[in-house]
Amino acid sequence: MSEQHKVYKPKAISGFPEWLPEYRAVELAWLDKIRAVFESYGFCNIETPSVEEIDALSAKAGETEKEIYTLTRLQADDGESKEARLALHFDLTVPMARYVAQHFGQLVFPFKRYQMQKSWRGERPQKGRYREFYQCDIDVVNIDELPIHFDAELPAVLFEAYQALGIPPVEIHISNRKILIGYLQGLGVADTAPLTRALDKLDKIGADGVLKVLADEGVSADVAQKALAFVQIKTPDSSFADKVRALGVQNELMEQGITELQFVTDNLKHLHGDKNAGGGMVANLGIIRGLDYYTGTVLEARFKENATHWPKGAPSLSIGGGGRYDDLAGSFINQKLPGVGLSIGLTRLFGLLMDQGKIAAGSKSPADVLVVLPDEARRAEASDTARTLRSRGFKVEMYHRDAKIKNQMAYAEKKGIAHVWFPPFKDGQPHEVKNMTTGEQKPADAAVWTP
RNA sequence: GCGGUCGUAGCUCAGCGGUAGAGCGCUUGGUUGUGGUCCAAGAUGUCGCGGGUUCAAACCCCGUCGAUCGCCCCA
The missing domain is CATH 3.30.930.10 (Bira Bifunctional Protein; Domain 2)
Known part of the structure; x- marks a missing residue:
């Protein structure tokens, strides 16, 4: 890629609205x-x-x-x-x-x-x-x-x-x-x-x-x-x-x-x-x-x-x-x-x-739950958890890479996802889920959990 | 199609003749598994485009394109 490639400056087309x-x-x-x-x-x-x-x-x-x-x-x-x-x-x-x-x-x-x-x-x-x-x-x-x-x-x-x-x-x-x-x-x-x-x-x-x-x-x-x-x-x-x-x-x-x-x-x-x-x-x-x-x-x-x-x-x-x-x-x-x-x-x-400012913004994401990826070795478990929750009707996003937990949480916060799910970080630990509104976090089972 | 206004960082805008700034946002950090607050550091602009005036233009002039408000008409 050239350092000086010409960018086409994006602009709105008059009369053709689009929303965030x-x-x-x-x-x-x-x-x-x-x-x-x-x-x-x-x-x-x-x-x-x-x-x-x-x-x-x-x-x-x-x-x-x-x-x-x-x-x-x-x-x-x-x-x-x-x-x-x-x-x-x-x-x-x-x-x-x-x-x-x-x-x-x-x-x-x-x-x-x-x-x-x-x-x-x-x-x-x-x-x-x-x-x-x-x-x-x-x-x-x-x-x-x-x-x-x-x-x-x-x-x-x-x-x-x-x-x-x-x-x-x-x-x-x-x-x-x-x-x-x-x-x-x-x-x-x-x-x-x-x-x-x-x-x-x-x-x-x-x-x-x-x-x-x-x-x-x-x-x-x-x-x-x-x-x-x-x-x-x-x-x-x-x-x-x-x-x-x-x-x-x-x-x-x-x-x-x-x-x-x-x-x-x-x-x-x-x-x-x-x-x-x-x-x-x-x-x-x-x-x-x-x-x-x-x-x-x-x-x-x-x-x-x-x-x-x-x-x-x-x-x-x-x-x-x-x-x-x-x-x-x-x-x-x-x-x-x-x-x-x-x-x-x-x-x-x-x-x-x-x-008129009378439309209250909805959520930036339809997801109900963000499943944290604790580390690369536990991807399969995180993925299974997300699938279980989806099968129960929840909208679930799984974090996309092995990043610091604070980054994963900040992501959930910015997208307005109401619950963050923590699969075990070590063998034998329970799953936990955190309510981002109240800040409360407690052990949970993906097969039976309800918000 | 016709008139008014306006085009500066992703967004909102300041600067109005001596070669570019703020706030918000963004990135990174504040150590070992946890967001929102706070602190620190950092990245980002051919100042819409083209021409002219000037020693010098984001700033003045002309053109052009785009946006926006109104007229006609319509949801």
Whole structure:
């Protein structure tokens, strides 16, 4: 090796987070907890490839299209097109739609699946926004018609998942697109898109900001005021309906949406139980969501703003969301497949809490026990001891070389391994185990020992 | 894609014109089989990269790359 070899200075790649072992351990535990909640409702798991054909992704991409990472080989084979055919998926909904269409004949409907994988988007990274991130999705897809039952079940699953993580209180904000669209139609608005885009920013730019944007868009002051009054409606129960009707607009689609949202809120009353104080569900007509394939229920999860749990001024970013779509797989198969689904932005959630210092580091090692190597001649005995403990379900690391005992102990200490096992140093001596927390050390038998 | 800020030891940063420092971390030692504390010694940097100004640049100027915060948009 040359003394002056050139080193490639390691650096973080923006938007592609990675954690130290003690934090990755927490992230892994989260994935397990979320998975357990999903499965407790009978959702099955699938995993789809990281890549899809660009044509498949583009079918529903819309604005997202420019953020797609395409995949090409550095060295294309002769005759192989230089044009990319494959791309990394930017969410899990499109792959799921393709999957359902492709395996249509072999799936049982309503198809309830969960999927926890990374997705990629080539956006400018910033707080709470990454280019590579985990999403934990659940969706229910059915043929022709999907019962409203699921619109209420999914938010409940979502809420339970957040609870399982032991994070600050989360609120699930729910609305229904039909109410807003019907309301705007009732106001005589023909093209609703520009309005919804502006109204969606209420939380970010405030009421005055929204009015200003609407004025710039050429919306009349009367319509703007009425639209604003609508998106400011927020109730912890189904009483939102009276408030909507009090605004004086009559519309059939709107009434249909109200009925649906009432069903959902009525069936989520249990989220307000005492043990959930501080979090829960709220009917929030300001929830709109940008994706245009949502047609009914839309929902978003956010941390509840609360001085004791969440510092003032912290971002009230969405940490999960979803909704109902009439037909997502329509571009893949000649079947009507309505669905309702939602996604937990795990990396965003985890990253935000990391920034706030609210993730308590886990252990640097999963090991329960470090078996000391007294000296080279006793390696076999140490090895047998480790094996015995493992066979009993303990996670056991054996020290890797004949080093001073203080070094072996310091190693256990640094890795946070709770017990150090001492095989005999001389024939006839008993095994001993030391509890690194209490400092207590006593004779033990690997075949029967318990911490 | 567009704007603001910032790039000095593994990490957090000080130094702001005379050729590099602290704290933490790391390595070794404080004797015979035992960690966390303490003490002692030690290793570590083309001061992001390229050019310019100057007798002299980590420091001033220009460019570039990277990071970061915000806009658009979204989990």
